[in-house]
Amino acid sequence: MSHQDMILIVDDDPDLREVLRDLLQHEGYQVHDVGSGAAAVDRARQDRYAVLLDMHLPDAHGQTVLQRLRELDAALPVIVVTGHVTDDNTVGSLMKGAFAYITKPHKPDEIRATVRRAVSVRALAERSETFQTALSESEQRFQCLVESAHDAIIVADPQGIIVSWNKSAERMFQYAEPEIVGRPLTTIMPPKYREAHRRGLAHLNATGESRLLGHTVELEGLKKDGTIFPTELSLATWPTQHGRFFSGIIRDLTERKEAHDALRRAHDLVETILASLPGAILIADQDGTIVYANPLAGRAFGSAETGPLTGRNVLDVLPLRPPEWTMLVQGLKNLSARSPVGQPDGECAVKDRVYQYRAFPMSPRGAERLQVGLVLWDVTEQKQLxxxxxxxxxxxxxxxxxxxxxxxxxxxxxxxxxxxxxxxxxxxxxxxxxxxxxxxxxxxxxxxxxxxxxxxxxxxxxxxxxxxxxxxxxxxxxxxxxxxxxxxxxxxxxxxxxxxxxxxxxxxxxxxxxxxxxxxxxxxxxxxxxxxxxxxxxxxxxxxxxxxxxxxxxxxxxxxxxxxxxxxxxxxxxxxxxxxxxxxxxxxxxxxxxxxxxxxxxxxxxxxxxxxxxxxxxxxxxxxxxx
Structure with missing residues (x-):
C-alpha cells in the first residue's frame, strides 16, 4: 500500500484509538496509532500520513504538536480532534495549518469523509511536489545545456530587451551577463540592421509571424570592441502572459568564412594553374565519366557539336578501348597519388594531333571510388622531329x-x-x-x-x-x-x-x-x-x-x-x-x-x-x- 493511504492516530485514549483504527482499517487504510505528541513526531519523520490529532495529550498541547508536524512537512494534512470546542482549539488550529477539525463524540461518517478528503489532498500535494521537483530538475538541465552550448543563446522579451545571456554569448560578443541583461538587442547589431529589427519586432508582436522563424539566416554581429563579424542565426518564439518572448541561437561564422575564403582562393589558384598548364587535363571516375576538364582539354578534344567534356565518357573522347581503360584503372588502384610521374602510360592520336598521356589516382586515401587523372601533352611536332x-x-x-x-x-x-x-x-x-x-x-x-x-x-x-x-x-x-x-x-x-x-x-x-x-x-x-x-x-x-x-x-x-x-x-x-x-x-x-x-x-x-x-x-x- 502506498504511503498516501497511511493514517496516523494520535490520542492518549487507547480505547478510542482502537475504535478509530478498526473504522479506518475497514475502509482499506493502513493505520498506525500513538499515544503522545513525541511519538507522533517520530512517526511523521519516518513516513507520510494523514493525521488524526487529539488536542489534549499528556506530553504536549495539540497545537504545539501540530506546529511541529507542519514544520516537518508543510503539506501534511492534520485533522484536529477535540471534545472541547473553543475558538482557540478550532480557529487557532486552522490558523496554524490544520486541515479540518472534528468534535467528540465521533461520527463514523464524518470521520470517513474527512479522512478521505485529507488523503486526496495529501495525494495532490505529493503530485504537485513531484511536478515541482521535475520542473526544477528540467530547469537545471536546461540551464546547464544553455551554459555549456558552443553557440550563443540569447533570450529577449517582447520589447527586444535581453533577459538571458549564456557563457558563449559572453565570449562571442565580449559582454558579461550583468552588463548586457536589460539592454536592447540592437546593442549587438551593426547599425545597418537596427531599423529592420525594430520593424520586424513590431510585426512579430502584432501577428506572431516573422520571416526569420523556422529558418537559419546569415547576418552580422557587433562585438563590444566594435568588431563586426559574420554569424548564423536561428530564431524561435513563444507566447506568455507577459507577451511574446523569443530566443536566438547564434553561431560565429568567422572561422568557417575564413576557411571558405581560403578554400575558394586555393580553388581559384588551382584553376588558374590548370588553365595555364601546357597540357590537357581530364579527371574521370573509374567508369570513365569525365568530371573535370581544363580549358586546354576542352579546346583539344571538345567541339561545339558535342558540347562540354564533363559528363561524357573518356572512351568517347580519347581513342582508348574499354580493356585498356579497365587495365589502367586496376593498375592505379595499387598506387598512391604521390607516385612519381615517370614515363608516359601511352600515346593516342586525336584530330590529327599526337598526344602522350600519363594517368594517376586522384581519390583521397581510403575512398571507395577511384578517380583517374589524365595529363595529355601534344607531342605532334616532337614526334615529327x-x-x-x-x-x-x-x-x-x-x-x-x-x-x-x-x-x-x-x-x-x-x-x-x-x-x-x-x-x-x-x-x-x-x-x-x-x-x-x-x-x-x-x-x-x-x-x-x-x-x-x-x-x-x-x-x-x-x-x-x-x-x-x-x-x-x-x-x-x-x-x-x-x-x-x-x-x-x-x-x-x-x-x-x-x-x-x-x-x-x-x-x-x-x-x-x-x-x-x-x-x-x-x-x-x-x-x-x-x-x-x-x-x-x-x-x-x-x-x-x-x-x-x-x-x-x-x-x-x-x-x-x-x-x-x-x-x-x-x-x-x-x-x-x-x-x-x-x-x-x-x-x-x-x-x-x-x-x-x-x-x-x-x-x-x-x-x-x-x-x-x-x-x-x-x-x-x-x-x-x-x-
Missing part, C-alpha cells in the same frame, strides 16, 4: 649498306650479262629457255635485294602499324648487315624460337636491329661471333644480340643511350643511333638492357610486351630459322 631524326640516322647508315648491296647485285648482274651473251649465240630453243630461266632467277634475286633496301630506306612515319614478326625482322636485319664490307669474317650463331607477333611499324623494328647488329659487327672489327636469340618470355617477346667484341667500361654503359654520345672516332658516327633505338623500343612500351665487359663483348636484351588480339590470345610467328 623524332621521325625525321630517325630517318636521318637511317640514311646515314645507308652508305655502308649500299656498298655491300652493290657487291651483292654485281654477282647476279654478271651472271645476267654472261648468260645473255650466250643466248645471243645459242640456236637451240631448249637451251635458250634454260638460259632465260637463269636470267629470271638472277633478276628476282636483284629485285629482292632492291625491295628490302627500299623498304629499309623508306620513312617509317609513313607506314601503318602491322603485326611484326620480331624473329623474322632480326634475321632480315642480319642479312642486310651481312652484305656490308665491314662484316668480314664474322660468324653468325642463331637460337631463334617462335615468339608472339608485335604490333608496330616494321621499318622501325628493322632500324633497331640493323643499328644494333651494325654496332656489334664494328665492335668485332670483322672477326668474331655474333649470336642472335629470340624467345617468348611470358606476355613478352625477347630478342638478344651478343657480340664477342671489345666490350665497354661500366662508366660508359649509363651514357650510351644519351643523344650524340659515341665511342667511335670523329667522323665515324653521329651519336644518335642508340638514342633512336631506345626511343623506338620505348615507343612500343618495350625495354632495352645492356650487359658488357671489357675485352669479352656486349649483349643487348630487348623485350617487347605483346598486346593480345581480340580472340583473347597472342599471334605467334612460326617461320624457318636462319641457317
Amino acid at each position: 623524332q621521325d625525321h631524326l630517325i630517318q636521318a640516322e637511317k640514311l646515314a647508315s645507308l652508305g655502308t649498306l649500299v656498298s655491300g648491296m652493290a657487291h651483292e647485285i654485281n654477282n647476279p648482274m654478271q651472271g645476267i650479262l654472261g648468260t645473255a651473251e650466250v643466248v645471243l649465240e645459242e640456236q637451240d630453243p631448249e637451251k635458250i629457255k634454260e638460259y632465260a630461266r637463269d636470267i629470271v632467277e638472277y633478276s628476282q634475286h636483284i629485285a629482292t635485294l632492291v625491295r628490302n633496301f627500299c623498304a629499309y630506306a623508306r620513312p617509317s612515319f609513313r607506314e601503318d602499324e602491322t603485326e611484326v614478326d620480331v624473329r623474322e625482322r632480326l634475321m632480315e636485319a642480319a642479312k642486310m648487315v651481312q652484305r656490308s664490307p665491314h662484316f668480314g669474317q664474322v660468324e653468325i650463331v642463331t637460337h631463334l624460337d617462335p615468339v608472339p607477333l608485335l604490333r608496330a611499324r616494321r621499318a622501325e623494328i628493322d632500324q633497331v636491329f640493323v643499328n644494333l647488329i651494325s654496332n656489334a659487327v664494328q665492335a668485332m672489327n670483322g672477326r668474331g661471333r655474333l649470336t642472335l636469340t629470340t624467345r617468348p618470355d611470358g606476355p613478352s617477346a625477347t630478342a638478344t644480340i651478343t657480340d664477342s667484341g671489345c666490350g665497354m667500361p661500366k662508366h660508359l654503359m649509363t651514357k650510351i643511350f644519351d643523344p650524340f654520345f659515341t665511342t667511335k672516332d670523329p667522323g665515324e658516327g653521329t651519336g644518335l643511333g642508340l638514342s633512336i633505338v631506345h626511343k623506338i623500343v620505348s615507343k612500343y612500351s618495350g625495354t632495352i638492357k645492356v650487359q658488357s665487359e671489357e675485352g669479352k663483348g656486349t649483349t643487348f636484351i630487348l623485350q617487347f610486351p605483346i598486346e593480345k588480339n581480340p580472340a583473347g590470345g597472342a599471334s605467334w610467328s612460326n617461320r624457318p630459322t636462319l641457317h
Whole structure:
C-alpha cells in the first residue's frame, strides 16, 4: 500500500484509538496509532500520513504538536480532534495549518469523509511536489545545456530587451551577463540592421509571424570592441502572459568564412594553374565519366557539336578501348597519388594531333571510388622531329649498306650479262629457255635485294602499324648487315624460337636491329661471333644480340643511350643511333638492357610486351630459322 493511504492516530485514549483504527482499517487504510505528541513526531519523520490529532495529550498541547508536524512537512494534512470546542482549539488550529477539525463524540461518517478528503489532498500535494521537483530538475538541465552550448543563446522579451545571456554569448560578443541583461538587442547589431529589427519586432508582436522563424539566416554581429563579424542565426518564439518572448541561437561564422575564403582562393589558384598548364587535363571516375576538364582539354578534344567534356565518357573522347581503360584503372588502384610521374602510360592520336598521356589516382586515401587523372601533352611536332631524326640516322647508315648491296647485285648482274651473251649465240630453243630461266632467277634475286633496301630506306612515319614478326625482322636485319664490307669474317650463331607477333611499324623494328647488329659487327672489327636469340618470355617477346667484341667500361654503359654520345672516332658516327633505338623500343612500351665487359663483348636484351588480339590470345610467328 502506498504511503498516501497511511493514517496516523494520535490520542492518549487507547480505547478510542482502537475504535478509530478498526473504522479506518475497514475502509482499506493502513493505520498506525500513538499515544503522545513525541511519538507522533517520530512517526511523521519516518513516513507520510494523514493525521488524526487529539488536542489534549499528556506530553504536549495539540497545537504545539501540530506546529511541529507542519514544520516537518508543510503539506501534511492534520485533522484536529477535540471534545472541547473553543475558538482557540478550532480557529487557532486552522490558523496554524490544520486541515479540518472534528468534535467528540465521533461520527463514523464524518470521520470517513474527512479522512478521505485529507488523503486526496495529501495525494495532490505529493503530485504537485513531484511536478515541482521535475520542473526544477528540467530547469537545471536546461540551464546547464544553455551554459555549456558552443553557440550563443540569447533570450529577449517582447520589447527586444535581453533577459538571458549564456557563457558563449559572453565570449562571442565580449559582454558579461550583468552588463548586457536589460539592454536592447540592437546593442549587438551593426547599425545597418537596427531599423529592420525594430520593424520586424513590431510585426512579430502584432501577428506572431516573422520571416526569420523556422529558418537559419546569415547576418552580422557587433562585438563590444566594435568588431563586426559574420554569424548564423536561428530564431524561435513563444507566447506568455507577459507577451511574446523569443530566443536566438547564434553561431560565429568567422572561422568557417575564413576557411571558405581560403578554400575558394586555393580553388581559384588551382584553376588558374590548370588553365595555364601546357597540357590537357581530364579527371574521370573509374567508369570513365569525365568530371573535370581544363580549358586546354576542352579546346583539344571538345567541339561545339558535342558540347562540354564533363559528363561524357573518356572512351568517347580519347581513342582508348574499354580493356585498356579497365587495365589502367586496376593498375592505379595499387598506387598512391604521390607516385612519381615517370614515363608516359601511352600515346593516342586525336584530330590529327599526337598526344602522350600519363594517368594517376586522384581519390583521397581510403575512398571507395577511384578517380583517374589524365595529363595529355601534344607531342605532334616532337614526334615529327623524332621521325625525321630517325630517318636521318637511317640514311646515314645507308652508305655502308649500299656498298655491300652493290657487291651483292654485281654477282647476279654478271651472271645476267654472261648468260645473255650466250643466248645471243645459242640456236637451240631448249637451251635458250634454260638460259632465260637463269636470267629470271638472277633478276628476282636483284629485285629482292632492291625491295628490302627500299623498304629499309623508306620513312617509317609513313607506314601503318602491322603485326611484326620480331624473329623474322632480326634475321632480315642480319642479312642486310651481312652484305656490308665491314662484316668480314664474322660468324653468325642463331637460337631463334617462335615468339608472339608485335604490333608496330616494321621499318622501325628493322632500324633497331640493323643499328644494333651494325654496332656489334664494328665492335668485332670483322672477326668474331655474333649470336642472335629470340624467345617468348611470358606476355613478352625477347630478342638478344651478343657480340664477342671489345666490350665497354661500366662508366660508359649509363651514357650510351644519351643523344650524340659515341665511342667511335670523329667522323665515324653521329651519336644518335642508340638514342633512336631506345626511343623506338620505348615507343612500343618495350625495354632495352645492356650487359658488357671489357675485352669479352656486349649483349643487348630487348623485350617487347605483346598486346593480345581480340580472340583473347597472342599471334605467334612460326617461320624457318636462319641457317
